[in-house]
Amino acid sequence: MKTTEGWNLYEKAKKLIPGGTQLLSKRPELFAPGLWPPYAVDAKGCTIRDLDGNSFIDMTTMGIGTCLLGYADPAVNETVINAVRRGSMSSLNFPEEVELAELLLELNPWAQMTRFARTGGEALAVAVRIARACSGRVGIAFCGYHGWHDWYLAANLMSTGTLEKHLLPGLEPKGVPPQLAGTVFPFHYNNISELDEIISSQGKTLGVIILEPLRYNEPKDDFLLEVKKKAETAGAVLVFDEVTSGWRHTLGGAHRLFGVTPDIAVYAKALGNGYPCAAIVGREEIMKTAQSTFISSTYWTERVGFAAGCTVLKEFKRRNVPQLLRNAGEAVQAVWRKCAGESGIPITI
Numbered sequence: 001m002k003t004t005e006g007w008n009l010y011e012k013a014k015k016l017i018p019g020g021t022q023l024l025s026k027r028p029e030l031f032a033p034g035l036w037p038p039y040a041v042d043a044k045g046c047t048i049r050d051l052d053g054n055s056f057i058d059m060t061t062m063g064i065g066t067c068l069l070g071y072a073d074p075a076v077n078e079t080v081i082n083a084v085r086r087g088s089m090s091s092l093n094f095p096e097e098v099e100l101a102e103l104l105l106e107l108n109p110w111a112q113m114t115r116f117a118r119t120g121g122e123a124l125a126v127a128v129r130i131a132r133a134c135s136g137r138v139g140i141a142f143c144g145y146h147g148w149h150d151w152y153l154a155a156n157l158m159s160t161g162t163l164e165k166h167l168l169p170g171l172e173p174k175g176v177p178p179q180l181a182g183t184v185f186p187f188h189y190n191n192i193s194e195l196d197e198i199i200s201s202q203g204k205t206l207g208v209i210i211l212e213p214l215r216y217n218e219p220k221d222d223f224l225l226e227v228k229k230k231a232e233t234a235g236a237v238l239v240f241d242e243v244t245s246g247w248r249h250t251l252g253g254a255h256r257l258f259g260v261t262p263d264i265a266v267y268a269k270a271l272g273n274g275y276p277c278a279a280i281v282g283r284e285e286i287m288k289t290a291q292s293t294f295i296s297s298t299y300w301t302e303r304v305g306f307a308a309g310c311t312v313l314k315e316f317k318r319r320n321v322p323q324l325l326r327n328a329g330e331a332v333q334a335v336w337r338k339c340a341g342e343s344g345i346p347i348t349i
């Protein structure tokens, strides 16, 4: 198998684009330098054809977790093409924005209001701004990865080891104002005593607690419920980052598996199945504070994201995507276990 054309283009890209690509997780040298196909020319269902004409079944991340319905899904594409034909931008708003808000709120009966953005990190920055505005406090306790923005990278200002054992350790905070040091504090999943320490050391300066309700491990000892109780006592806004977990386990988020609701839930990635769409869904008294600060952007009003999101949610439900994913996941795990057993390699899934 040759990937020469792909690598020639990537070498050129690295001279024109710092890092060669906009997303750390798409750098081909992270997988196999000189071999991993850097560019796709077609992506359909779960098949990708690369620049050198090779065809692959995608067993990695389906577009970094975006395409749970498969690439170029016909139903989503039809909606999007229709939106493009009718005009995807105008001086007025598009009604699909309200429809998507209603669909999301139906799935989250604890919430009453929604704002929209395009990417996960951006939507989390919006959530953090709203939560800080609402609590009137700066301090953030967090667990896991939540995007590239200053509020998050500030965690690494004190020491680049702060994000150790979170999704992306060692991120460089150069360019983040050093004045933000001491505003954001990490705790680890299932480690409630670390959160306790942050709450007692930060007292009334802690305004936000943010975490993924589920990533690789199940919550132990009612971890999510305990976090919620601590947030309530501390007077902090609880944000669940459902950017990656959002639509895999249940429709509406991993938190629904455990019956623990946040003050704000954030969705992105699979919500648009490849078309940029992100949502910040929350309780009315908290979301209302979005009006007491400035949160506004031109392309957050563009039609394609909303139109895609509406169809994606209907298709998730119609095709029972969480069950499909569970079946596929269990089938793959069974193969791994069998192979591991046969070859005597101990594995943990």
Ligand SMILES: Cc1ncc(COP(=O)(O)O)c(C=O)c1O
Pocket (backbone or CB within 6 Å): 119, 120, 121, 122, 124, 144, 145, 146, 147, 148, 212, 241, 242, 243, 244, 245, 268, 269
């Ligand atoms: C849990 C979580 N939050 C936030 C983000 C950032 O989302 P985006 O890359 O769309 O900015 C990611 C991306 O991997 C994520 O997994």
